[in-house]
Amino acid sequence: MSRESVTVLGLGQMGSALAAAFLAAGHPTTVWNRTPAKADDLVADGARRAGTVADAVAASELVVVCVLDYGVVRELLEPLAGGLAGRTLVNVTSGSPEQAREMARWAAGQGARYLDGGIMTTPPGVGDTASMFLYSGSTEALEAHRATLAVLGDPIDLGEDPGIASLYDAGLLGMMWSVFGGWLHATALVGADGVAAGAFAPVALRWLSTVGLFVERYAGQIDAGRYPGDDATIDVQLATVDHLLHAGALRGVDGRLPELHRELMAKAVADGHGGDSYARLIEAFRPTR
Numbered sequence: 001m002s003r004e005s006v007t008v009l010g011l012g013q014m015g016s017a018l019a020a021a022f023l024a025a026g027h028p029t030t031v032w033n034r035t036p037a038k039a040d041d042l043v044a045d046g047a048r049r050a051g052t053v054a055d056a057v058a059a060s061e062l063v064v065v066c067v068l069d070y071g072v073v074r075e076l077l078e079p080l081a082g083g084l085a086g087r088t089l090v091n092v093t094s095g096s097p098e099q100a101r102e103m104a105r106w107a108a109g110q111g112a113r114y115l116d117g118g119i120m121t122t123p124p125g126v127g128d129t130a131s132m133f134l135y136s137g138s139t140e141a142l143e144a145h146r147a148t149l150a151v152l153g154d155p156i157d158l159g160e161d162p163g164i165a166s167l168y169d170a171g172l173l174g175m176m177w178s179v180f181g182g183w184l185h186a187t188a189l190v191g192a193d194g195v196a197a198g199a200f201a202p203v204a205l206r207w208l209s210t211v212g213l214f215v216e217r218y219a220g221q222i223d224a225g226r227y228p229g230d231d232a233t234i235d236v237q238l239a240t241v242d243h244l245l246h247a248g249a250l251r252g253v254d255g256r257l258p259e260l261h262r263e264l265m266a267k268a269v270a271d272g273h274g275g276d277s278y279a280r281l282i283e284a285f286r287p288t289r
C-alpha cells in the first residue's frame, strides 16, 4: 500500500525526529530547513530536500511545521501567496492558545485546513505509540490524516477549538514541573540522611501511581463542586505538612515548595473547609470573579 506524502518544515531537534519517523514508516518525506545541512542525514535516509519553503509545501497535501515559535511559522508561510490552498497545515510549534487561534484564522484565509499540535515528549519519544500528540482544530483534517500522524505517537483529538491543544500543553508542562519539583524536594530530603536518588526512585514511582488514582477521584469531585473529606481531610494534611517542614528545616532543605502547600491548606481551613478533601484547593487556583 502506498503511503501518503508528507512535508516537514523545520529540522531542529524535534522536526528532525518527526521527519525521521515519517521516513521510517515509509512515507515519502520532503524536508526544508533554514540551515540546509541539517537535512543531510534525512536525505541520506531517503528524504527529498526542497530548496525553498514554496517547493516543500507544493510537494505534499500534508504539511507539518515545527520551528522555534509562531513568529517564524508566519515568516515562512506568509510569502507563499496561495500556496497552502487545499492543503492541511499541522503546526506542532509551541505557542499560546491565542497564537494558535490566530494562526487558524490566517490558515482558513489561505484556504488551508489547520490543526494545532502539542508534542508531549522529547525527540527520542517520537515514534513511540505511548507518546501523546495533542491536536485541536480541524477534526476533519485529523481524521483524514490520522494514520500518517499516528506514526509520530498517539494522536489525541481535543476538538475543534484550535487553541485547546496549546492550553493543555501549557497546563501539562506546569503539572510536570510541579511533579519534578516535589520529587526533587523529596529526593533532597531523604538524600540529607544518605539515601541515594536511585534508591528512592522506585518508591517515588510507586507513590506517583497511587497519587494518580486520586486525580481520577478528585476530578469527579471538582466537576460536581462537592469535596467530601471521606478519605483524608485538609485538617489532617495541614497537620502532616508540618512534619515535612520540620524535617526539612532540621536538615537545611529548602522549604519553599511545602510552604506554598501549607499556605494553601491553611487558607482553606481558615475559610471553614478543613473537613473537605484536598480537591477543595482547586478554589485557590481558579480565577477570582
Ligand SMILES: NC(=O)c1ccc[n+]([C@@H]2O[C@H](COP(=O)([O-])OP(=O)(O)OC[C@H]3O[C@@H](n4cnc5c(N)ncnc54)[C@H](OP(=O)(O)O)[C@@H]3O)[C@@H](O)[C@H]2O)c1
Pocket: 010, 011, 012, 013, 014, 015, 033, 034, 035, 038, 066, 067, 068, 069, 072, 075, 076, 092, 093, 094, 095, 119, 120, 121, 122, 123
Ligand atoms: N525538543 C523538544 O523536546 C520539544 C518538545 C515539544 C515541543 N517542542 C517544540 O518544537 C519546536 C522546535 O523545537 P526544537 O527542539 O526542534 O528546537 P531547535 O532544535 O532549536 O530547532 C528550531 C528550529 O526552528 C528553526 N528556526 C528558528 N528560527 C528561524 C527563522 N528565523 N527562520 C527559519 N527557521 C528558524 C531552526 O532552523 P535552523 O536549523 O536553521 O536554526 C530549527 O529548524 C519548538 O516550538 C519547541 O517548543 C520541542
